[in-house]
Amino acid sequence: MAVDTMEQIVSLCKRKGFIFQSSEIYGGLNGCWDYGPLGVELKRNVQDAWWRAMTVEEDDIEGLDASILMHPRVWEASGHVAEFTDPLVDCTHCKARFRDDQIEKEGQCPSCGMKGTLTAPRKFNLMLKTFIGPVEEAASVVYLRPETCQGIYVDYQNIMTAMRRRIPFGIAQIGKAFRNEINPRYFVFRSREFEQMEMQYFVKPGTDMEVFNTWRDKRLRYYAELGIRSEKLRLVPHEKLAHYASAAVDIEYEFPFGWGEIEGIHNRTDFDLRRHSEFSGKDLSFFDDQTRERYIPFIIEASSGVNRTLLAYLCDAYEVEQLENDTRTVLHLHPRLAPIKAGILPLVKRDGMPEKAHEIERQLNPYFRVFYDESGAVGRRYRRMDEVGTPFCITVDSQTMQDDTVTLRHRDTMRQDRYPVAGLVQVLGEKITSWQRP
Numbered sequence: 001m002a003v004d005t006m007e008q009i010v011s012l013c014k015r016k017g018f019i020f021q022s023s024e025i026y027g028g029l030n031g032c033w034d035y036g037p038l039g040v041e042l043k044r045n046v047q048d049a050w051w052r053a054m055t056v057e058e059d060d061i062e063g064l065d066a067s068i069l070m071h072p073r074v075w076e077a078s079g080h081v082a083e084f085t086d087p088l089v090d091c092t093h094c095k096a097r098f099r100d101d102q103i104e105k106e107g108q109c110p111s112c113g114m115k116g117t118l119t120a121p122r123k124f125n126l127m128l129k130t131f132i133g134p135v136e137e138a139a140s141v142v143y144l145r146p147e148t149c150q151g152i153y154v155d156y157q158n159i160m161t162a163m164r165r166r167i168p169f170g171i172a173q174i175g176k177a178f179r180n181e182i183n184p185r186y187f188v189f190r191s192r193e194f195e196q197m198e199m200q201y202f203v204k205p206g207t208d209m210e211v212f213n214t215w216r217d218k219r220l221r222y223y224a225e226l227g228i229r230s231e232k233l234r235l236v237p238h239e240k241l242a243h244y245a246s247a248a249v250d251i252e253y254e255f256p257f258g259w260g261e262i263e264g265i266h267n268r269t270d271f272d273l274r275r276h277s278e279f280s281g282k283d284l285s286f287f288d289d290q291t292r293e294r295y296i297p298f299i300i301e302a303s304s305g306v307n308r309t310l311l312a313y314l315c316d317a318y319e320v321e322q323l324e325n326d327t328r329t330v331l332h333l334h335p336r337l338a339p340i341k342a343g344i345l346p347l348v349k350r351d352g353m354p355e356k357a358h359e360i361e362r363q364l365n366p367y368f369r370v371f372y373d374e375s376g377a378v379g380r381r382y383r384r385m386d387e388v389g390t391p392f393c394i395t396v397d398s399q400t401m402q403d404d405t406v407t408l409r410h411r412d413t414m415r416q417d418r419y420p421v422a423g424l425v426q427v428l429g430e431k432i433t434s435w436q437r438p
């Protein structure tokens with residue numbers, strides 16, 4: 001059942017223009033995905049919701065967009081050159097490769113089922129390398145960043161000075177990251193090219209655990225506010241901590257294939273700034289001129305993936321609903337995330353209805369992404385909008401032509417109400433912000 005659900009979601013994503021396999025006509029490139037017309041809208045909405053929560057709704061977080069390629073010493077300082085490895089196991093029989101923790105039965109290949117054909121695990125660095133400049137030699141190796149946060153650490157002093165900030169304050173960034181994952185899988189959950197949304201909050205040592213707890217709770221609430229059912233979310237503290245962390249907790253979502261991390265909250269201590277101070281020779285400490293104290297700030301990070309959270313929103317929204325004589329596929333996406341906010345449908349293609357519907361389209365266009373559709377029976381058009389998560393449909397019918405009111409149909413309940421055309425912008429705006437999952 002669960003695996004079926006995943007297959008149905010993957011198939012819907014392709015059919016409806018959300019997500020395609022990269023380079024599909026060439027047989028695809030493992031771990032890389034393309035976001036089609038509706039996928040790119042959904043992805044932008046996922047990013048915008050996060051950006052808003054971080055930089056607009058918080059008054060002490062600044063934004064940044066750092067470059068993907070960075071000085072190679074960054075990755076020595078961060079520990080990635082030495083430590084960013086996964087244990088790689090090969091099957092000598094079928095040549096499949098696994099991460100050691102993906103082997104479910106000891107000594108047995110999960111792919112061909114043979115026993116005794118697996119090699120001992122060896123360390124495999126997940127960073128993707130390339131060369132900068134015309135000469136492909138060791139001195140010109142650079143890495144595609146495996147996480148976005150290092151750009152934040154190396155720019156933290158610039159930002160603090162330019163924006164006249166003091167500790168505590170935060171920096172938020174959204175951007176691409178690359179990992180040469182041994183086994184990309186579960187659709188966009190684990191890919192080789194992906195996007196992260198990372199917020200790093202700089203604090204005085206000693207206040208770090210309080211700030212860590214605040215962000216853990218805030219971030220969990222965030223997903224519930226964007227419509228994810230709370231029973232599908234859980235916090236999982238790490239038992240084994242990474243080399244840079246003193247506390248870590250994952251926010252996990254229950255995907256059809258099982259629980260998986262969508263975001264990590266970490267107390268990174270002063271590890272990052274201390275290491276970058278050492279490796280760059282620049283003093284990255286902070287002097288508090290009020291208390292006359294000097295210290296290296298601790299960092300609390302909230303690190304999430306655009307693609308993974310997008311998959312969680314999709315999985316959580318997906319429902320095949322049994323109706324009286326029928327079934328319908330519907331995405332109960334939060335209207336803020338929905339790629340299209342309203343479908344605009346003339347009941348029939350005559351009597352001035354298409355013209356009126358286009359007029360409404362022009363009225364709403366500056367505020368919301370809407371979609372005009374006149375083809376096929378109106379019931380079929382509603383179903384098409386349900387399937388891509390459009391929360392509202394506005395139908396122009398013969399009554400519209402008399403009294404300038406329209407039918408507003410709600411995706412989740414299929415309820416229909418009438419509203420004057422003149423107030424539609426406000427009505428939609430209110431319904432989008434006050435939406436509650438049914």
Ligand code: ATP
Pocket residue numbers: 147179181188189190191192194195196261262263264303304305306307308309
């Ligand atoms: P995992 O254990 O699943 O490999 P991780 O613990 O290495 O993940 P982090 O380094 O904490 O992940 O990255 C923060 C976030 O970035 C994750 O919560 C996830 O949302 C996202 N992310 C990490 N790796 C990938 C990937 N290969 N594909 C898509 N998203 C990813």
